[in-house]
Amino acid sequence: MQISMTVNGDEITRAVEPRVLLVHFIRDELRLTGTHWGCDTSNCGTCVVLMDGVPVKSCTVLAAMADGHAITTVEGLATGATLDPVQQGFMEEHGLQCGFCTPGMMLTARALLDRNPHPDDTEIREAISGQICRCTGYATIVRSVKWAADHPVVAEDAEEEVPA
Ligand code: FES
Numbered sequence: 001m002q003i004s005m006t007v008n009g010d011e012i013t014r015a016v017e018p019r020v021l022l023v024h025f026i027r028d029e030l031r032l033t034g035t036h037w038g039c040d041t042s043n044c045g046t047c048v049v050l051m052d053g054v055p056v057k058s059c060t061v062l063a064a065m066a067d068g069h070a071i072t073t074v075e076g077l078a079t080g081a082t083l084d085p086v087q088q089g090f091m092e093e094h095g096l097q098c099g100f101c102t103p104g105m106m107l108t109a110r111a112l113l114d115r116n117p118h119p120d121d122t123e124i125r126e127a128i129s130g131q132i133c134r135c136t137g138y139a140t141i142v143r144s145v146k147w148a149a150d151h152p153v154v155a156e157d158a159e160e161e162v163p164a
């Protein structure tokens with residue numbers, strides 16, 4: 001079957017088998033390997049991408065179900081050479097160690113901040129509660145998201161730098 005979607009702002013059309021999962025479509029067909037594949041059982045959350053701005057576990061979504069939708073992967077977070085505040089926050093507050101969970105964590109954080117620009121610790125922990133980090137103990141991830149909430153200007157600067 002043929003499917004079309006927007007991925008990180010680019011319109012793409014591909015022929016896929018109906019059984020192909022979105023995570024495999026993103027990684028193997030589009031070669032966007034920043035989306036990680038972990039448990040494959042909807043438990044770890046490392047495969048999270050945004051579908052129309054909402055975090056989804058891409059190992060539980062068929063590529064065909066993304067037909068007509070807008071997908072954002074971690075590769076779509078930065079604007080040119082300017083990091084999204086969430087990416088900057090993870091760097092500033094050491095929100096990662098091995099980095100395996102990080103793409104999904106950052107996308108969930110971006111979706112959270114888009115609907116709630118100033119979440120408290122509980123709201124951040126609830127937002128990432130479907131995702132597992134084996135390294136950090138979560139405290140630095142929470143601090144990273146709060147750093148991003150406190151520095152939204154990074155994103156505004158990035159928009160100004162985009163050529164017309
Ligand atoms: S690989 Fe999708 S939730 Fe673990």
Ligand code: FES
Pocket residue numbers: 095096097098099100101102132133134135136
């Ligand atoms: S940084 Fe290693 S799993 Fe989260």
